[in-house]
Amino acid sequence: MHRKYKIIAATALLASLSFGAYAQSAAERAIQYRQGVMRAQGWHLGNMAAQVRGDKPYNKDDFARSATFLSQLLQMPWDGYGPGTEAGAPTKAKADIWLDTGKFKSAGDDAGKAAAALAQAAASGNMDQIKVAFGATAKTCKTCHDDFKSK
């Protein structure tokens, strides 16, 4: 196929994908994007918490998978907090995110670093290390939510 037609075909394909995005405002998409990423973070944090607590048997591979995914997901939501995304869909994001961007960014960086350390601990399979790294990661989540998410 000629390149031009390949591009047209790709574009048509994309438009036909029902991501539900095409009738939405940019702010609504951004808000739902960051909420989707956060929800996925919560799922993997919850999966690890269940194993740390002993509610679910510890499985090294399953735990390490969740730790890696959480670490990857913690790099992602920030794209969804751009200018103009303070409102446009139901959101619990506090205005401080846009008023004190430096502090918000720093809290996000802390969470990313803690999750990377957790992923390393998870790869080791050493439960003592895992518990400490998990607690540190959960604390960065809580700190950021306390400061930047409404109840």
Next chain:
Amino acid sequence: MHRKYKIIAATALLASLSFGAYAQSAAERAIQYRQGVMRAQGWHLGNMAAQVRGDKPYNKDDFARSATFLSQLLQMPWDGYGPGTEAGAPTKAKADIWLDTGKFKSAGDDAGKAAAALAQAAASGNMDQIKVAFGATAKTCKTCHDDFKSK
């Protein structure tokens, strides 16, 4: 702090995080997890589509970032399709996901491979390669949605 208390503290921290997960059924959480991951995929696919189409100026780093994130996100949703997650929250997932698991898994693998190739092409910055790899990736998304997602 004694290890036992560290664990209790981590657990208390986690319970206090308002992920909205604690009053939900396991199926509802799984459904919302996979939908969150899919929404994040759609965001990054859309960001790349805008650049392929020329609606947004091409930026190598921004495009490569979205390609990497999409590739990572395409490893994630499958955890949310476990047994018992056919219903429990609004979902467009077709029953075929659980009736023809092999085909579903294979479609997911195809998407993962296509996105990994797109991430490689994106790192090269070669727009001809990128367009081909992008079209191939969008096609795997469409194929899976056609087969396994209700309109």
